[in-house]
Amino acid sequence: MEQMIHNARPRRKGRASLTNAAGRYDLAREAIDDGWMQDPPAEVIPTQIRLEQARSVISYNRSPDLPFDRSVNAYRGCEHGCIYCFARPSHAYLGLSPGLDFETQLIARPNVAAVLRQELSKPRYRVATLAMGTNTDPYQPCERDHGLTRACLEVLQQFNHPVAIVTKGVLVERDLDILADMATRGLVRVGISVTTLDPDLSRRMEPRAPTPARRLAVIHRLASAGVPVRIMTSPVVPGLTDHELEALLAAGAEAGADAASWIMLRLPREVSTLWQEWLAEHAPGRAEKVMARLREMHGGRDYDPRWGQRMRGEGEYAAMIGRRFKAACKRLHLNTGITPLRCDLFGRPAQPGDQMALF
Numbered sequence: 309m310e311q312m313i314h315n316a317r318p319r320r321k322g323r324a325s326l327t328n329a330a331g332r333y334d335l336a337r338e339a340i341d342d343g344w345m346q347d348p349p350a351e352v353i354p355t356q357i358r359l360e361q362a363r364s365v366i367s368y369n370r371s372p373d374l375p376f377d378r379s380v381n382a383y384r385g386c387e388h389g390c391i392y393c394f395a396r397p398s399h400a401y402l403g404l405s406p407g408l409d410f411e412t413q414l415i416a417r418p419n420v421a422a423v424l425r426q427e428l429s430k431p432r433y434r435v436a437t438l439a440m441g442t443n444t445d446p447y448q449p450c451e452r453d454h455g456l457t458r459a460c461l462e463v464l465q466q467f468n469h470p471v472a473i474v475t476k477g478v479l480v481e482r483d484l485d486i487l488a489d490m491a492t493r494g495l496v497r498v499g500i501s502v503t504t505l506d507p508d509l510s511r512r513m514e515p516r517a518p519t520p521a522r523r524l525a526v527i528h529r530l531a532s533a534g535v536p537v538r539i540m541t542s543p544v545v546p547g548l549t550d551h552e553l554e555a556l557l558a559a560g561a562e563a564g565a566d567a568a569s570w571i572m573l574r575l576p577r578e579v580s581t582l583w584q585e586w587l588a589e590h591a592p593g594r595a596e597k598v599m600a601r602l603r604e605m606h607g608g609r610d611y612d613p614r615w616g617q618r619m620r621g622e623g624e625y626a627a628m629i630g631r632r633f634k635a636a637c638k639r640l641h642l643n644t645g646i647t648p649l650r651c652d653l654f655g656r657p658a659q660p661g662d663q664m665a666l667f
Contacts, residue, residue: 320408321352322515324391326585328408329578353412355387357450362417365424366438373619376472379439380424382456384415386444388476388517391586392543395443397577406578411516414450421459428467428656435654437470441499447477449516461486464495466657470649474499474540476517478526488533494650499538499569500527502556504549512590524563531564536646538567544629545573546601547594553629554636561640568642570633572620573602580610601625 365380385399389411396406404413427433440446446457457479464471465486473480473496480487480498490496502523504510510520518526530537539560544550557568575583587595599610605621606612612621620626637643 322389323353323408323411324389324513324515324586325407325411325582326589327582328405329581330405353408355412355414355450357414357416357454360384360415360417361419362423364427365417365420366427372615376437376439376442378436379442380420380460381440381443382417382420382446382454382460383444383448383450384417385410385413387411387414387448387450388445388514390476390514390517392513392545392573392575392579392583394574394576394579396579396582398443400578407582414448416450416454416456418454418456420456421463424460425463428463428469429659435469435651437472437649437651438464439472439474441474445475445477446473447475447479449477449479451477451479458483458486461490465490468493468495468653468655470495470651470654472497472499472649474501476501476514476523478518478522481526481529484530484533484535487530487535491533491535493653494647495653497536497538497567497649498530499540500524500530500560500565501540501542502560503541503543503545505552505555505559509549513586524559527560527563527565531566536567537565538569539563539565539642540569540571541633542569542571543573544570545598546605546625547597548591550629553632557633557636557640557642561642566642567646568633568637568640570620570629572605572626572629574618575602575611576613576618 366378367380368378370377384402385404386393386395393410396410399406399410399413402415404410440457440460451457461471461483471490475498487496487498500523502520503514505520507519507521510517527537527539539557541553541556541560544553553570560568573583584595584599587598591598602610602621605623605626606617612618620630
């Protein structure tokens with residue numbers, strides 16, 4: 309019966325995915341009425357959180373498209389439920405669907421901070437900026453109860469370790485005491501993602517994320533506390549949000565952001581089907597144009613995973629978005645004089661049982 313509830317087609321309140329199709333490593337799922345199910349499918353699907361003990365937490369990458377080579381994620385899955393999220397396919401590795409499961413079946417790693425401390429304490433560890441929020445949002449709603457992101461920040465603060473955070477969540481304001489302190493030493497930068505200024509579109513596309521206005525308020529509060537903030541106009545959706553690019557950058561700059569970035573909509577693996585289902589439901593009149601533009605940038609495919617192409621595509625349209633972004637940033641004085649995060653302050657704090665220094 310639970311399987312049938314997850315596969316039913318009607319829209320669910322506060323959820324972006326319309327289906328819960330099997331991931332690429334799972335058996336196919338199909339809803340079948342055997343005559344026993346009398347009640348209609350649940351209109352609201354509750355969020356369920358499972359605990360997982362992590363054995364390692366720092367993930368390393370060699371992608372030339374990314375400005376960092378390591379990251380940590382305290383959670384798997386994301387209750388914000390952004391339909392376009394490129395991280396949805398990662399849920400397939402857990403035997404869960406990149407669809408509704410990604411939004412409702414979450415995993416928290418309660419020992420993440422303790423393991424992070426162990427890994428930073430290893431003699432062979434070499435410091436470089438650590439990214440948080442690269443796969444799922446570190447300040448999604450469940451952080452209010454579990455506090456794993458704050459626990460990680462406390463470890464990084466003690467080690468004087470540089471960190472770059474990406475989020476849509478307002479809970480980042482809760483940790484201003486840590487972030488402001490680290491900012492005085494050049495150890496932190498926060499990126500706030502604002503995809504549209506239209507609250508209705510945002511609610512349909514990012515159903516449990518804070519409103520655009522609230523995210524801009526977060527930028528203002530962080531900047532006022534001395535924390536460097538970047539506005540992330542990502543993803544840019546051709547034919548749906550691309551016309552807002554300059555307005556988004558202007559709003560971010562007015563709120564106090566000193567930097568900006570953009571990424572084109574990416575549709576890896578299962579995300580393409582989920583996105584096209586969402587388009588057909590919420591923007592049927594624009595669906596053909598949106599997909600035509602995307603395929604134009606990816607050699608006729610929904611997505612091109614090649615390094616150097618996957619983040620922004622290629623062709624005249626992609627180049628035009630790049631020119632618009634660059635011109636707006638120049639006009640708004642964004643991305644000028646950004647100081648790299650410091651790595652020279654890193655040090656292992658004294659631990660109970662350590663031998664005292666002679667000098």
